[in-house]
Structure formats: C-alpha cells, structure tokens
Amino acid sequence: xxxxxxxxxxxxxxxxxxxxxxxxxxxxxxxxxxxxxxxxxxxxxxxxxxxxxxxxxxxxxxxxxxxxxxxxxxxxxxxxxxxxxxxxxxxxxxxxxxxxxxxxxxxxxxxxxxxxxxxxxxxxxxxxxxxxxxxxxxxxxxxxxxxxxxxxxxxxxxxxxxxxxxxxxxxxxxxxxxxxxxxxxxxxxxxxxxxxxxxxxxxxxxxxxxxxxxxxxxxxxxxxxxxxxxxxxxxxxxxxxxxxxxxx
Numbered sequence: 001x002x003x004x005x006x007x008x009x010x011x012x013x014x015x016x017x018x019x020x021x022x023x024x025x026x027x028x029x030x031x032x033x034x035x036x037x038x039x040x041x042x043x044x045x046x047x048x049x050x051x052x053x054x055x056x057x058x059x060x061x062x063x064x065x066x067x068x069x070x071x072x073x074x075x076x077x078x079x080x081x082x083x084x085x086x087x088x089x090x091x092x093x094x095x096x097x098x099x100x101x102x103x104x105x106x107x108x109x110x111x112x113x114x115x116x117x118x119x120x121x122x123x124x125x126x127x128x129x130x131x132x133x134x135x136x137x138x139x140x141x142x143x144x145x146x147x148x149x150x151x152x153x154x155x156x157x158x159x160x161x162x163x164x165x166x167x168x169x170x171x172x173x174x175x176x177x178x179x180x181x182x183x184x185x186x187x188x189x190x191x192x193x194x195x196x197x198x199x200x201x202x203x204x205x206x207x208x209x210x211x212x213x214x215x216x217x218x219x220x221x222x223x224x225x226x227x228x229x230x231x232x233x234x235x236x237x238x239x240x241x242x243x244x245x246x247x248x
Contacts (some may be wrong), residue, residue, distance in 0.1 A: 005102035019068040048093035053222040113148040121169035
C-alpha cells in the first residue's frame with residue numbers, strides 16, 4: 001500500500017454517508033447522496049442515489065465511480081467500480097460496488113481542489129488599468145499547483161497583492177483544449193525565501209466563469225483523480241471483470 005493510503009476496510013462502515021460521482025454523469029459538481037447498506041465479502045452495497053428530480057441514478061456496469069465517504073471529522077475518497085444494481089433484502093434499491101483496497105483521507109472544503117502537473121500562461125493586470133498588463137507585457141509560463149472549478153494556484157517569483165486581476169491561459173487540457181480565464185488573486189504565500197530569488201504560491205479565484213466551463217474543468221479533474229486513486233492500489237478494482245447482470 002502506497003504512502004497516503006488507508007486500508008478501506010478500516011474506515012468504511014455500514015450506515016456511513018457517501019457522495020457518489022459518476023465518470024460519465026451529466027454533472028459532476030455536486031455528486032449524489034448515498035449510504036453504505038452493507039459490506040459483503042469484497043462488495044460495497046450502497047443505497048441507490050437519486051438526482052434532483054427524483055430519478056434513480058444507475059451507472060453503467062463496469063463504470064468507474066469516485067466516492068467521498070464521511071468520516072469522524074474528516075472525509076475519505078476512493079475509486080471503485082459499479083458491478084450491478086438490485087434490491088437489498090427485497091426492499092431497498094442498491095448498487096453493488098467493488099470494495100477498494102485503500103482510501104485516501106482529505107479535508108473537504110467546498111469544490112474539491114486537485115494537484116495538477118501542467119504549465120499555465122499568466123499575465124498580471126494593472127489594478128488601475130485592468131485591460132493593460134503590467135510590465136513585462138508578455139505572458140509568463142509558470143507551473144500550475146492545483147486546480148478546482150472555482151480557481152487555480154500557480155508558482156510566481158514575487159508577491160502579488162490580494163485583489164489583483166490575472167489573465168490565465170490553460171492549454172491542451174484533455175477533452176477541453178484551451179481556456180482563457182480571468183481570476184482574482186486571493187492569496188500569495190511565500191514558500192521559499194532566497195538571497196536572489198523567492199518563490200510564491202499564488203491562489204486565485206475565477207471571475208465570471210460560466211457553468212459550462214466549470215463542468216468541463218470538473219470532468220477533467222475527475223479524470224485526474226481517477227488516475228491518482230488508481231495508484232493507491234485501486235488498480236485491481238479497475239480490472240475487475242466479474243460483473244453479474246441483474247435488474248430490478
């Protein structure tokens with residue numbers, strides 16, 4: 001089991017509240033409420049979730065499922081696979097999910113933020129003349145640190161005052177392409193102070209971002225999460241091929 005992983009059986013309990021996100025769902029921003037009804041052998045039996053219109057949410061057989069599980073003062077997240085759906089004890093509609101080997105503990109704060117590994121183009125705008133970049137006018141290409149549907153953090157070599165506006169260019173994101181976004185600086189944190197050079201982590205919040213663009217970002221982030229959680233010894237779950245066809 002890799003660093004950061006917790007044995008799933010030690011933190012998943014019957015009655016535990018879950019938030020389920022589907023790989024191919026129409027909207028990933030909120031997830032669907034569920035709970036653990038039972039744990040049998042290597043299966044999680046969870047309550048069938050319903051959408052905001054009261055319609056049942058049934059994943060495809062073999063679909064990857066990303067799950068948040070409420071813990072004691074914290075949350076756990078893990079990747080699993082949907083096997084089938086059925087009636088539990090003849091009265092409760094449920095999903096049968098693979099019991100993962102491991103889960104990851106995390107603190108849940110609003111829209112989830114994911115560490116990313118790509119460069120972002122940044123221009124800092126003059127506070128008094130926001131349509132004109134401050135010198136140097138050319139775009140600086142710097143490493144991104146993390147990304148959420150509401151903002152992005154990146155590396156910078158000096159402090160940027162809170163409230164300043166930046167222009168961000170994200171290129172070649174899988175299934176998205178390029179995004180040009182305006183973002184307000186919310187924090188500047190010095191992570192390295194040297195004699196000739198300092199390094200700051202700049203946290204920003206997107207301005208006037210559309211719901212459609214947010215959904216695109218969230219879909220991209222879930223793909224990143226799927227890959228990361230698969231490394232926490234969930235890969236065996238992803239290759240499971242023992243789904244059984246049953247219906248209500």
